[in-house]
Amino acid sequence: MASHVNRVSSQRFTPPQILLALIQSCAGNPLESLRKPRFLGPTPEISDLLGRRWNQTVFTSDKFLGCADAGFASLLPVSILHAAVTRIQVPRPGFNYTFAHICILNNDKTCIVDDIVHVLEELKNARATNRTNFAITYPITHLKDGRAVYNGHQLGGVTVHSKDRVKSAEAVQLTYYLQSINSLNDMVAERWESSFCDTVRLFQKSNSKVKMYPYTSSSLREDFQKTSRVSERYLVTSLILVVTMAILCCSMQDCVRSKPWLGLLGLVTITLATLTAAGIINLTGGKYNSTFLGVPFVMLGHGLYGTFEMLSSWRKTREDQHVKERTAAVYADSMLSFSLTTAMYLVTFGIGASPFTNIEAARIFCCNSCIAIFFNYLYVLSFYGSSLVFTGYIENNYQHSIFCRKVPKPEALQEKPAWYRFLLTARFSEDTTDGEEANTYESHLLVCFLKRYYCDWITNTYVKPFVVLFYLIYISFALMGYLQVSEGSDLSNIVATATQTIEYTTAQQKYFSNYSPVIGFYIYESIEYWNTSVQEDVLEYTKGFVRISWFESYLNYLRKLNVSTGLPKKNFTDMLRNSFLKAPQFSHFQEDIIFSKKYNDEVDVVASRMFLVAKTMETNREELYDLLETLRRLSVTSKVKFIVFNPSFVYMDRYASSLGAPLHNSCISALFLLFFSAFLVADSLINVWLTLTVVSVEFGVIGFMTLWKVELDCISVLCLIYGINYTIDNCAPLLSTFVLGKDFTRTKWVKNALEVHGVAILQSYLCYIVGLIPLAAVPSNLTCTLFRCLFLIAFVTFFHCFAILPVILTFLPPSKKKRKEKKNPENREEIECVEMVDIDSTRVVDQITTV
Numbered sequence: 001m002a003s004h005v006n007r008v009s010s011q012r013f014t015p016p017q018i019l020l021a022l023i024q025s026c027a028g029n030p031l032e033s034l035r036k037p038r039f040l041g042p043t044p045e046i047s048d049l050l051g052r053r054w055n056q057t058v059f060t061s062d063k064f065l066g067c068a069d070a071g072f073a074s075l076l077p078v079s080i081l082h083a084a085v086t087r088i089q090v091p092r093p094g095f096n097y098t099f100a101h102i103c104i105l106n107n108d109k110t111c112i113v114d115d116i117v118h119v120l121e122e123l124k125n126a127r128a129t130n131r132t133n134f135a136i137t138y139p140i141t142h143l144k145d146g147r148a149v150y151n152g153h154q155l156g157g158v159t160v161h162s163k164d165r166v167k168s169a170e171a172v173q174l175t176y177y178l179q180s181i182n183s184l185n186d187m188v189a190e191r192w193e194s195s196f197c198d199t200v201r202l203f204q205k206s207n208s209k210v211k212m213y214p215y216t217s218s219s220l221r222e223d224f225q226k227t228s229r230v231s232e233r234y235l236v237t238s239l240i241l242v243v244t245m246a247i248l249c250c251s252m253q254d255c256v257r258s259k260p261w262l263g264l265l266g267l268v269t270i271t272l273a274t275l276t277a278a279g280i281i282n283l284t285g286g287k288y289n290s291t292f293l294g295v296p297f298v299m300l301g302h303g304l305y306g307t308f309e310m311l312s313s314w315r316k317t318r319e320d321q322h323v324k325e326r327t328a329a330v331y332a333d334s335m336l337s338f339s340l341t342t343a344m345y346l347v348t349f350g351i352g353a354s355p356f357t358n359i360e361a362a363r364i365f366c367c368n369s370c371i372a373i374f375f376n377y378l379y380v381l382s383f384y385g386s387s388l389v390f391t392g393y394i395e396n397n398y399q400h401s402i403f404c405r406k407v408p409k410p411e412a413l414q415e416k417p418a419w420y421r422f423l424l425t426a427r428f429s430e431d432t433t434d435g436e437e438a439n440t441y442e443s444h445l446l447v448c449f450l451k452r453y454y455c456d457w458i459t460n461t462y463v464k465p466f467v468v469l470f471y472l473i474y475i476s477f478a479l480m481g482y483l484q485v486s487e488g489s490d491l492s493n494i495v496a497t498a499t500q501t502i503e504y505t506t507a508q509q510k511y512f513s514n515y516s517p518v519i520g521f522y523i524y525e526s527i528e529y530w531n532t533s534v535q536e537d538v539l540e541y542t543k544g545f546v547r548i549s550w551f552e553s554y555l556n557y558l559r560k561l562n563v564s565t566g567l568p569k570k571n572f573t574d575m576l577r578n579s580f581l582k583a584p585q586f587s588h589f590q591e592d593i594i595f596s597k598k599y600n601d602e603v604d605v606v607a608s609r610m611f612l613v614a615k616t617m618e619t620n621r622e623e624l625y626d627l628l629e630t631l632r633r634l635s636v637t638s639k640v641k642f643i644v645f646n647p648s649f650v651y652m653d654r655y656a657s658s659l660g661a662p663l664h665n666s667c668i669s670a671l672f673l674l675f676f677s678a679f680l681v682a683d684s685l686i687n688v689w690l691t692l693t694v695v696s697v698e699f700g701v702i703g704f705m706t707l708w709k710v711e712l713d714c715i716s717v718l719c720l721i722y723g724i725n726y727t728i729d730n731c732a733p734l735l736s737t738f739v740l741g742k743d744f745t746r747t748k749w750v751k752n753a754l755e756v757h758g759v760a761i762l763q764s765y766l767c768y769i770v771g772l773i774p775l776a777a778v779p780s781n782l783t784c785t786l787f788r789c790l791f792l793i794a795f796v797t798f799f800h801c802f803a804i805l806p807v808i809l810t811f812l813p814p815s816k817k818k819r820k821e822k823k824n825p826e827n828r829e830e831i832e833c834v835e836m837v838d839i840d841s842t843r844v845v846d847q848i849t850t851v
Contacts, residue, residue, distance in 0.1 A: 056173060056215045057214045058173045058213040058511070060210070060211045060213075060507060075120055077203075080203075081199075082120070085176065086100070087099075088199060090192050092188065099111065099178075101188075102185060102188055102189055102192060103176070103177065104179055107591065112177055114173075115141075115150065118149060119151065122143055136166040137163070138151065138155060138166045139515060140164075140548075146586075147584070147586075148548070150613070155171070155173075156169065156170060156172070156510075156514075157170025157511045171512070178192060178193075196214065196216065197216065201214070213504045214504075215500050215501070223500060223501040224289065224290055225290060227293065227495065228288075228293065230496050230778060230779055231293060231780065231783060235293075235296075235774070238771045238774040241773070242300065242770055246763075247264055248263075255400050256394075256400070257395060258401040260401060261387070261391060266303070269384045270299045273303065273372050273379050274295060276371070277368050277375060278292075280371055281364075289364065291364075292364075294718060295365070295372060297768075297790055299376060301764070302342075302376070306334075306342075306376075310384070311760070312756070312760045313330040314326065316756070326392060330388065340732070341725065345725045346370055348721055348724055349369045349725075350370050352366030353370055400424070444759075446759045446763065450758045451755050455750075455754050455755060458754075458806045459751060459806060463807075464811075471803075477704065477707065480703065481702070481707040482699065482702055484706050486712065487712050487713070492505045492781065493713055493715075494781060496781070502781075515546065517613075518613055519611065519613070520645040521541075521610040521642060522643050522644070523607060523608050523642045524607050524641060524643065525606070526604050526607075527641075530568065530572035531566070532566040534639075535565060535566075537640055541634060541642070542610065544614075545612035545615075546614075546615065547611070547612060550593060553589065570602070573605065577603065592609045592610070594608065667724065671691065685739050686736050686740075689735045693735070694727045694731075697727045697797055698720060698723055700792075701723055701789070701793055708788050713785070719789035722790075723789075730761050730764075730797050731800065731801055731805065734757050735805070737749070737752065738752075738809055741753075746810045747810050749809075750810055753806075758802070761801050762802075765794060768794050769791070772787055772791055772794070
């Protein structure tokens with residue numbers, strides 16, 4: 001289409017057809033900056049859409065001079081590398097492909113190259129002919145043939161003299177565009193990219209004074225997957241630490257009642273569920289990406305709490321009961337809440353995995369998490385429950401919890417060494433009284449800590465004001481961060497640190513942030529270009545931009561010829577076609593205009609395009625998005641019908657509309673589920689408190705992650721979805737026990753709730769934090785974001801469970817005053833008189849009261 005847009009046609013164009021022709025013709029326009037979002041080049045989706053690959057390299061040096069003599073000498077390495085790149089060959093059976101065979105062609109069947117290459121040729125020719133009057137101007141340079149070329153995105157760190165003449169530049173950028181229209185072409189282009197990077201690296205070794213940053217269309221994908229490889233040894237370290245902490249949390253001095261194997265088997269349960277989900281995703285053709293690194297930590301937070309809650313329920317059963325009765329009591333006590341929280345996980349992540357989520361990585365992550373959580377629930381019911389029964393029989397038979405051997409009585413160990421007696425320390429049932437039997441498990445460190453020390457301390461009257469003060473400080477800082485939340489659309493935030501993507505984007509932000517991307521300004525209907533008022537309107541709309549415009553060049557062309565710009569329509573169009581576009585310096589504008597011949601052989605301009613560049617001090621996504629919205633509003637209200645386009649706008653629009661969708665949908669589904677379940681639970685006040693707690697935790701996490709320089713991107717949104725479930729997982733049993741408690745004071749029920757559920761919360765928190773710590777050392781921006789978000793979720797939730805809720809619940813509803821129950825006939829006291837006769841035949845009446 002690009003090679004035919006300038007041809008006069010008798011076909012009637014409708015606006016959609018004209019728009020398609022203009023956008024397709026971008027493929028042949030030398031302004032390749034139009035096709036690349038700022039900082040990163042085209043996204044993979046845009047590259048696939050345009051059917052091309054691209055390769056970029058940034059040169060940085062102390063000074064690249066802009067005058068003719070010294071300028072070419074300083075830019076000589078750039079020229080040499082360009083020549084080397086164009087000579088790269090990709091061998092195939094029977095033929096060797098070079099850049100000329102796979103490049104994108106212009107209308108004159110030559111490869112499209114950056115305009116800075118033409119500037120280098122001008123410098124070379126000026127030096128060869130001893131001309132000193134040629135100088136580079138910025139951001140638009142005029143070549144010898146009179147053509148004006150834009151170099152704002154190809155020269156960086158520019159210092160200028162008067163009249164925009166370049167004194168020096170610190171960076172030069174070259175871009176090479178390759179065709180990718182079929183499988184063979186794509187394979188050759190991919191190999192050419194690899195050779196391109198190798199060539200740049202070899203050139204870097206022989207030119208130490210010039211720093212080069214190669215970047216290709218495959219770099220982002222490769223660097224994204226590199227996170228998985230650099231994380232392997234850190235994940236192994238994390239696994240070892242979690243296994244150690246889980247075993248310690250389940251151990252106690254009593255060798256019979258200690259349960260170290262259950263700590264290990266709990267992790268085995270989680271691992272089986274995660275591997276099952278990975279296998280199903282693999283068998284169904286799912287794509288692996290580095291966001292899956294978060295799935296094991298999602299499972300760790302949910303699965304470990306469920307297993308520790310079952311172990312905590314086991315400690316509350318009586319030892320004189322049969323193992324079957326104790327197991328039944330465990331399932332009755334813990335599996336209801338575990339089932340409800342699992343359902344919450346499935347609903348929130350299920351919504352994230354639905355078609356409502358437009359980000360593919362987020363959808364795949366949520367799908368994998370749903371499958372893993374579902375199988376974890378099944379494995380906890382079956383595998384972990386069986387393991388609990390097995391260890392229960394070991395305990396009832398007084399066998400060692402590690403070695404499974406019978407533990408001898410204390411009197412049989414008197415002659416043994418001290419360390420041997422320590423390993424076989426156990427309390428036998430015949431050695432304990434009825435009053436001591438309930439305290440058998442209090443030798444566990446965490447149980448003892450909560451029951452004897454922490455519960456009394458946190459509910460102390462003098463401690464409560466300080467906790468409330470800390471909560472107010474927490475809300476203040478969270479609000480300060482919440483007001484600064486920004487959407488992170490920089491894809492370098494999801495790749496490993498020591499990669500081409502990071503180096504290239506750093507150089508881009510440092511040297512090439514003075515101008516926005518080149519924005520296409522498309523007029524998609526026929527307007528009166530010859531009318532001076534319309535001319536003023538068009539120039540007014542583009543005022544303030546650096547313009548690369550056929551329209552402005554044509555008006556200046558007429559003025560230089562002392563011809564009025566307000567010509568009649570026929571004269572205006574004929575001079576445009578036959579004089580202006582025929583001139584060599586303006587012939588490239590032929591691609592920017594579509595002519596149409598009417599039924600009376602009258603030629604009309606039915607559509608045209610111009611290019612705009614905004615001067616900015618620091619280009620960022622928010623600024624660019626505001627610019628886009630401003631131009632869009634102007635296009636709706638203006639007299640001239642136009643649209644603006646840049647491929648980065650597609651990415652920004654999709655990202656802006658899709659980023660919050662998973663979190664938004666998951667929040668709605670969670671609130672709906674909480675509201676619906678309020679009619680099913682024993683007291684709807686549980687759901688009210690749970691909703692307020694989730695809001696408080698999520699608000700704090702969003703605020704503090706912003707203060708910790710974490711933007712709202714795909715990874716942080718997935719973590720926030722998980723944060724909803726993690727909060728419900730830990731706080732729901734605590735709030736349920738408190739709200740349903742009767743007869744005693746609030747303080748008493750707060751202590752009871754902490755004693756019953758606090759140990760499981762504390763155990764899972766310790767294992768979770770220990771597992772997260774190695775993640776902070778992974779040299780990757782993705783894992784850095786993952787660590788910060790997950791750490792904040794765990795810490796803020798822990799802060800609410802062990803500080804905020806225990807204090808606030810002591811003076812807020814529900815009331816715990818003893819309710820006076822009315823007596824009814826079913827509750828009447830019956831007095832039964834029994835006549836008893838003793839040996840002395842004395843009549844005695846004994847009153848036995850039964851209810």
